[in-house]
Amino acid sequence: MIPSSFTYKRAGSAEEACDLAAEYGEDAKFLAGGHSLLPLMKLRLAAPEVIIDLGGLRDLSYVTDRGSHVAIGALTRHHDVEHSALLAREVPLLAHAAGQVGDPQIRHRGTIGGSIAHADPASDLPAVLLALDATLVARGTDGSREIGIGEFFQGLFETVLEPGELLTEIRVPKPAAAGWSFQKFNQRAIDWAIVGVAVQGGQVALVNMGGTPLRATAVEAALAAGASPADAAAHAAEGTSAASDIRASREYREHLARVLVSRALTEAGSRA
């Protein structure tokens, strides 16, 4: 399978990437690791006329301690997030979950920023960062802005990023509550999660239970009111809108959400 024709541009800096995006407008797409976008282009589900390759922006690949939070460059690969000693110590949920994305080859290419900006509700890291209350930094032609991850995802593959706006950094607050867990249910290692659950303290987020990653607010409220993990997990499917597809029916996904939230809360409790 071969993508439809496009013009390839390689950006040498974030500024140049934004300038190129402004020049080509809605015909252009940023390409980070390419492990979400290129498969869609090969299937001709996406056919951008211009590709702006961000692969050369090495200065956007970093994991840095900023005191109250850890800052991660948007071009940091899953492999580097997985093996970051700083994240293993301060935000082990994120380091662990990054190691569950796809397979080693995919983690050698795919980036955290690409995964977030692509906004696939079946991807692992959007939900993980939602459970962690991350803040995103985006750069446009008129400067940078911060976006709370709770406002970032608008729908299936849709975010608040304006055309030409570039996600540059992910800021993850160091969690106050230690217990964490990431549960992912899939058929083959390389598949997307049928359902996934990320827990950090009393914050619970769901993978693939709607058009965007979701916070399991009913579970969080039950936990705050003192419910046991099993009782809180019974609320896991409330407020969700899981799809039925070839891998699972909506009812089965709802069942999985309850089971996986229960397992996640129990595991998080054992680590607290």
Place this chain on the structure above:
Amino acid sequence: MKVDLTVNGKNITADVEDRMLLVHFLRDVADLTATNVGCDTTSCGACTVLLDGESVKSCTVLAAQASGHEVTTVEGLASNGIMHPVQRAFHEQHGLQCGFCTPGMVMAIVSLLKENPHPTEEQVRTGLEGNLCRCTGYHNIVRAALAASETQAAQTQAAQTQGASS
């Protein structure tokens, strides 16, 4: 567009379509046909090569993205006619049946052992999550990876001993 890659230590410059995938560049431009196109959907790992020393699926990388970088295919592993320890281990452990997945498996294992020279059997199995064998011949592939890890460890030790005595 003009791309400039180092493939198995050899510089290759070519004028290709912007949309050309790395695997097609390797097979059709560099004439290195050991790297197979399997599923063509980033799943099976038959097209695995090393990009700057790390395993990637070359069906999901543009030749343009690899321009200016180093690619190693299975053809580039042997030196002076002597097989790489991973290739040797596949031969000795009968790590292949039909052979279609083999180039990708070998490259994935070379990358795995670079990151983790002494993997456990479980680490080999999870490290090969991105490679499918359509013959389901996984047991001998895992054995080959473990055997190669031992050979490489022995070679490293021998080299160190030699270095210390000279």
